[in-house]
Amino acid sequence: MKTKTAAKKPAVKPPPPKKRAAAPKGGDGGGPSSGAAWYEEDGAEKEWKRGGIKWTTLEHGGVLFPQLYTPHGKTFKYDGKPVPLTPEQEEVATMFAAMVHTDYATKPVFRANFMKSWVPLLKKTEAGKQVKSIDKCDFSLIKEHLDQLAQEKKEMSKEEKLRIKTEKDAAEAHLIFATVDGRKEKVGNFRVEPPGLFRGRGEHPKMGMLKARIVPEDITINCSEDATVPAVPDLGDGKKHKWGGVVCTNTVTWLAKWTDSINGEDKCVWLAANSSWKGLSDKSKYEKARELKNHIGKVREDYMKGMKSSDVAQQQHSTAVYLIDRLALRVGGEKNTDEEADTVGCCSLRVEHVLFDGGDNMLHLNFLGKDSIEYDNTTEVIPLAFKCIKSFMKKKKPGDELFDQVVPAKLNDYFKSVMDGLSAKVFRTYNASSTLDAELQKTAAMVTAAQRAKEGDINALCNYYTLANKRVAELCNHQKATSPAHAAAIAKFDEKIEACELEIKAAKKANNDSKVESLKKKLTKLQADRKNKDETKNVSLGTSKINYNDPRITIAWCKANEVPIHKQFPKTLMAKFKWAMSVEPEYRF
DNA sequence: AGCACCACTTAGGAGGCAAAAT
């Protein structure tokens, strides 16, 4: 049992002190600026612990509120006739108008929820009362207006764009950085989310609901006792606003928070990914995943034994761990499908998600996971696991839970007994980083001299890296929507390939051997590019780079192979992974 | 044990912009 070291009661602050801004140490605007960064400091390796003290002093500029709504007065029609709207009613109508071209606008749930949010506002006026059915609503004039605004924005001169940006930057300058224990740190998201229609993913039962506008009274500010409490901004509504609360809780890393009106959950303002807090936590995550290497043998022994147990609960527990280990599934906490999309992870898998259409020991899983992304994978499993899963499905209906006797908390209790800090999600990090490390170890064998000659050293190496990265993305099921232009791009390839083939025929007829050779080369490249394009059409490589691949693997590989690091990490990732940059080329995960 | 609450990480899409293709 861990002991809590920090005061956990949020001390409610007395009225803000006059003025006592702690001056940032140094600070040119670029992150840790004075002395050593956290990862260079002695003793900075203290474990990142929940409930531990995160700061002694914390000062920041608060949050930025979105602009108040400016009415445009464009006509809304109901049943063919104009209906005058108050600014409040018009604002919500305009949110819908902005989405009429999206899929959301056609979804019955979205439309119904939108009306549920909008009708109460409409009822406030005599004219608005008649508006009852979304099908009779005509937002086209508002939509036209929005399109025109977008067009005007697009056509703005360079100078005008620059002027607007300069003004915006000046207005936000005081919000960009926070001062933590005298260190200047970038804030991640100081912008308060604007009101809008909720865009839940998948078949979300709340899609289309109005997400309310947030005012200072909704915001809780977290800063230190001696810090200047951020000034409450003037929203321009003629009202004198106050913060909802000001606390001094040094066991957490959020600077401000409010409660989201859609699901009642907190939205927090955090520091940016390149901050000390995030970096420390990130490094600690990868160290934990590396530590799992020393315990994975025990976990695997345990589940082999457990699957043979006569106790069904034990069998289920072990089989679930097996799937988390081998398929990198998420743990799958319980969800309320009245309020959330119906998605599952390992523990919440249902009988209907399991198929046996691939032969002996072939497990076919098909379900919607996080973000309603489809997991559809047929893979060979050990006979014992296959047998167990079959037995868990007996006498159950399709909608019944496969692991009816397993809950995530129990799995995590077990993981804690194996290794300090171990939980189900660590397996994903461990598997992802191990995969990348193993794949990149094969670089010398996989990137041939011929390829290097043809593509150039750096290109050949980077292409191989992408392949390794793709393995990880596939393991974790990181997907992206296929671009709408994809089919056309493939068709274009096919056209070119066909043209090339005709050319080859003609050249052969003319006995033009050298031309045949070069055309054949061209054809091979076209076919390879087409294949590559099609195979990566819905694989998202970014998520694993940002969250799963220990950056030291990539940086070490770059060093060992003389590939510039920026070839793999764009600017923001370079900043995020600064802590890993000094790694030795020999580093292994 | 089960649940509510809270902190924090992980996720794909939108949209902007720059490079590449035409």
Place this chain on the structure above:
DNA sequence: ATTTTGCCTCCTAAGTGGTGCT
């Protein structure tokens, strides 16, 4: 020179997991 493509950053939704309470 213009259009298309592809990458990057921002945005915010959607997960996980620890803790403390009943």
